[in-house]
Amino acid sequence: MFHLVFQTYLKTAYRRRNRLNRRMNKEEQEHLKERLLQLRLELQEVDDLSRESTKPVELDQSAIGWVSRVDAIQAQQMSLASARRRQAQLSAVEGALRRIESDEYGYCFVCGEDMDLRRLEADPTSTRCLECAKRK
Numbered sequence: 001m002f003h004l005v006f007q008t009y010l011k012t013a014y015r016r017r018n019r020l021n022r023r024m025n026k027e028e029q030e031h032l033k034e035r036l037l038q039l040r041l042e043l044q045e046v047d048d049l050s051r052e053s054t055k056p057v058e059l060d061q062s063a064i065g066w067v068s069r070v071d072a073i074q075a076q077q078m079s080l081a082s083a084r085r086r087q088a089q090l091s092a093v094e095g096a097l098r099r100i101e102s103d104e105y106g107y108c109f110v111c112g113e114d115m116d117l118r119r120l121e122a123d124p125t126s127t128r129c130l131e132c133a134k135r136k
C-alpha cells in the first residue's frame, strides 16, 4: 500500500517538475493589467479616505478625556499600520505595471520561468513562482 502511494507521489512530483508554464497571451496580460489598474485605483481611494484618520491626535486635555485619547491614539496607530500596508501594496502594483510596460511581466524573479497564470490571477503582483516562493 505504502509502495503504491509513494509511486504515485513520485509520478506526480516528476510531472510537476517537468511542467513548464506557457507564456501568457496578449489578452491574458491585458486582463491582468486591467486588474492591476483597478487595484491601484482602489488603493488610492482608500488612502484618500483614510488620510483624515491618520492626522495627529489632539492633545487638548479639556476636549477629550484620557481614555478616549488612548483610544484615539490606538485607532491612529492602526490606521497608520494599514496605510503602510497599502503603500507596500501600491508599490507592488506599480512595479507590476512597470514590468508590463517593459514586457518583463509574468516571469519569476528567482528562476526566470514563466509564472503560473492561476498564481498571477490570484495575485497579479506576485514576483515568484510557487516553487521559489516555497523555498524562501
Ligand SMILES: [Zn+2]
Residues within 6 Å of the ligand: 108, 109, 110, 111, 112, 113, 128, 129, 130, 131, 132, 133
Ligand atoms: Zn521561480
